Amino acid sequence: MALLKDILYKVKLLSVSGNMEQDISAIHFDSRKVDDKTAFVAVKGTQVDGHEYIDAAIEKGAVAIVCETLPQNLSDEVTYIQTDNSARALGLMADNFYDHPSSKLKLVAVTGTNGKTTTVTLLHQLFMSLGYNVGMLSTVQNQINEEVMPSTHTTPDAVQLNELLQKMVKAGCSYVFMEASSHAIDQERMAGLQLAGAVFSNISHDHLDYHKTFDSYIAAKKKLFDDLPSSAFALVNVDDKRGMVMLQNSKATKYTYSLKMMANFRAKVLSNALQGLELNIDQKDVWFRLIGYFNAYNLLAVYAVASILEEDSVEILTHLSQIELRNGRFEQIPNTTGINAIVDYAHTPDALENVLNTIDNIRTGNEQVITVVGCGGNRDKDKRPLMAEIACRLSDRVILTSDNPRGEEPEQIIADMQKGVPVSQARKVTNLSDRKEAIKLACSFAQKGDIILVAGKGHETYQEVKGVKHHFDDKEVVNEMLNLIHNR
Structure with missing residues (x-):
């Protein structure tokens, strides 16, 4: 319970x-x-306008609109x-209601x-x-230390987000690391959060179904850095030409990282193999269990943070050299066939090119690269x-x-790809x-030593067709088919 006037602290009231x-x-x-004594916030969403449901909310017990x-x-x-912006008001109200957990x-x-x-x-x-209690908010899952909570969006809605952060505070977390999607930033889901820092990795062609233009997509990312307080840090990849753009107008302490040019944090790739x-890094030669130049950037960003x-x-x-990830990002599928099978979440042109270039860099040239790839529907x-x-x-x-055809016909999506x-x-x-x-079919084409890449879904354990999610795990299917075809 909290007083309505306290929940509205910092909300612009018209x-x-x-x-x-x-x-x-x-x-x-x-x-x-909505239930008794609820405050209902009417948000204009991409699909639905909450203003149309004000009467329904009142009927169910809402006492404040x-x-x-x-x-x-x-x-x-x-x-x-x-108020002038209900989405922003929702974020600020959630922060107040859950007693400012991010601070x-x-x-x-x-x-x-x-x-x-x-x-x-x-x-x-x-x-x-390193010995800390740590929270994580990601596409794959939300976690408090080892406790896993399923994730439905890259960034939860503002109420879920603050509720999760409050749980993390109660669990004694010192740090929380979260993904910040362009959708979440644009939709003010992060309004009211107090960030200790923000990291920019790269930007490429994606989400234009939502943002409409590439400039709008860049602006959404940049807003995260524009809103940082002077007490925070901003870390950007300057090998991406828009890295320095993110730092313009930011009040945060600025840092850069790079594999190619002068930066606060630099690394050099000495070897890249399967x-x-x-x-x-920092004048020290270190072996890591991750693969690929794109992971060199990820490791360097983590070291910098x-x-x-x-x-x-x-x-x-x-500690970083001992970590091995199993999250559908360039994940090698163990098998006894001698075929190298890799599952990766790559669902953008840039990500797919990164993964296939990585495979090209580590292949001998005597093997086939067989790529299975689709594109999501309604995107x-x-x-x-x-x-x-x-x-x-590259294959x-x-x-x-x-991939996930959602409301579209798979054949039409494939025709667009064709x-x-x-x-x-x-x-x-x-x-x-x-x-x-x-x-x-990919598994039947492959011979010993060949490389199969199954791209697009990675960690996902479902396929979404006509609004229904059916169980589908690329890793399971790859294993099943390799054994079926090659271990008879």
Whole structure:
């Protein structure tokens, strides 16, 4: 319980009608969750406008309504608060209601098109191994130390987010590392949070179904850094040409990292193999269990964050070198066939190119690279031909298949991808909309020593078709098919 007037601290109020001294038991922006003594916040979402559900919320027991446009008929038993931005108000109210949890720990946000999940996961594992109680908010899962809580969005809604942070405070967490998606930043889900720092990894073609233009996508990422307080740090990858853009107008203490140019934190790739990476970081040669140049950036970012947070450099590198991730990011699937099978979450052109370039760098040249890839439905269509072109350019065989088709027909998505297949490469491409059959075909093509890449879903254990999520795990299917075909 909290007083309505206290929950509204820092919210911009345009008008107030009713009792501000009453107790509030919960905050909701979904009218279906409303109960007695609830404050209902009418948020204009991408699909639904919460203002249309104000009456329904009142019928279910809402005693306070926060909205941008007041209803024509006001109830004498309800308090109405008009604000200029309901989404931002929701974030601020949630922060107040849960007693400002982010101010009681060090919260570090990681943003960028690729690398968010790996960086956050590495930070979580590193700081746990350094002896801290640590929270994590990621695409794959939310965690308090080893306790796992399922995740449905890259960044939870503002109420869930503050509720989780409060749990982390109560569990004694000193640090929390979170992914900050462009959607969450744009939708003010992080409003009211007090960040200790923010990290920018990179930016490439993605989410234009939502942001419409690349400039809007960049602006959403930049907002995270613009809003940082002077007490926070901002760490950016300057090998991405937009890294320095993120630092413009930021009040935070600024740091940079790079594999290619002068920066506060630098690393050099000494070797890159299927067994791992050897990097020179801070004049020390260290072997890591992760693979690929993109993971060199992730490891360097993690080292930089830990250094900024005043951890000992030798301790950081010692613990970091022992971490092995199993999160669907360049995850090798153990098997007895002699075939190298890799599952990766790559679902953007840049990510797919990174993964295939990594494979190209570590292959001998005598083996086939067989890529299974699709694109999600109801998402940015412009990237579909790009994904196919990259797969063709960097693979010996390509199978275009279904990813999460959602509300679209898989065959249409594949047809969109097919437009990116060069005429000269057409013979190496097979279209097969059944993802399980596509993986089976890839396994049947492969011989000992070959490399199969199954891209697009990574850690996901479902396939979303027509609004229904069906169990589907790329790792399980790859294992099943390799054994079925090669271990008879």
